[in-house]
Amino acid sequence: MTNIRQELIQYGKKLVETDLTKGTGGNLSVFDREKKQMAITPSGIDFFDIKEEDIVIMDMDGHVVEGHSLPSSEWYMHLIQYQTRDDIDAIIHAHTTYATVLACLREPLPATHYMIAVAGKDVRVADYATYGTKELAVNAAKAMENRRAVLLANHGILAGAKDLLNAFNIVEEVEYCSKIYCIAKSFGNPFVLPEEEMELMAEKFKTYGQRK
Ligand SMILES: [Zn+2]
Numbered sequence: 001m002t003n004i005r006q007e008l009i010q011y012g013k014k015l016v017e018t019d020l021t022k023g024t025g026g027n028l029s030v031f032d033r034e035k036k037q038m039a040i041t042p043s044g045i046d047f048f049d050i051k052e053e054d055i056v057i058m059d060m061d062g063h064v065v066e067g068h069s070l071p072s073s074e075w076y077m078h079l080i081q082y083q084t085r086d087d088i089d090a091i092i093h094a095h096t097t098y099a100t101v102l103a104c105l106r107e108p109l110p111a112t113h114y115m116i117a118v119a120g121k122d123v124r125v126a127d128y129a130t131y132g133t134k135e136l137a138v139n140a141a142k143a144m145e146n147r148r149a150v151l152l153a154n155h156g157i158l159a160g161a162k163d164l165l166n167a168f169n170i171v172e173e174v175e176y177c178s179k180i181y182c183i184a185k186s187f188g189n190p191f192v193l194p195e196e197e198m199e200l201m202a203e204k205f206k207t208y209g210q211r212k
Helices: 002-017 075-084 097-105 114-118 134-143 164-187 195-208
Strands: 026-032 037-040 056-059 064-066 090-094 149-152 156-161
Touching: 002 026, 002 037, 002 090, 002 164, 026 075, 026 164, 037 075, 056 075, 075 090, 075 134, 090 164, 097 149, 097 156, 097 164, 114 164, 114 195, 134 149, 149 164, 156 164
Parallel strands: none
Antiparallel strands: 026 037, 026 090, 037 056, 056 064, 090 156, 149 156
């Protein structure tokens, strides 16, 4: 898990450096499918202060098997994805600006820019629940079905992929598409790409999503 620990810290810092989140606002995890264990960032430690030993290892029942820190308060929101999806082995949750604007309006992100295809044909908004609750985890998982990202009402964004590189890419692209949509909406009515075009995009992005 050494590489995984380093990668979690690296992408946590990258979230802050690229202005996608602030301080401790966000959490990341990676799933080891063979060991059936999740490595997750700790609760309440600034990404620039997290050390490898602060990363918490949990089993599929949510028990801490390694680590002295408390796992992120959103640990179950990560774990439920690994319990139910076989296409997701890395998850990033963040409070990015424009995706959170839409989440606060409780407005889903439609396909106004084709790059949304990294997440799916649109990005839904999960029903509101208090942060850190099982209810929020269940709501998020439900709204993320057949998608690789979801907006959390009045909160932020959650994205999942096969690895952290691709999960990070999804967060970046959904944030970009949200920004474009918000700005376009302030000028008029953004055109939404038709269903058949998004089906074509889904085909094209099957390979794009595998980039290493
Ligand atoms: Zn959060």
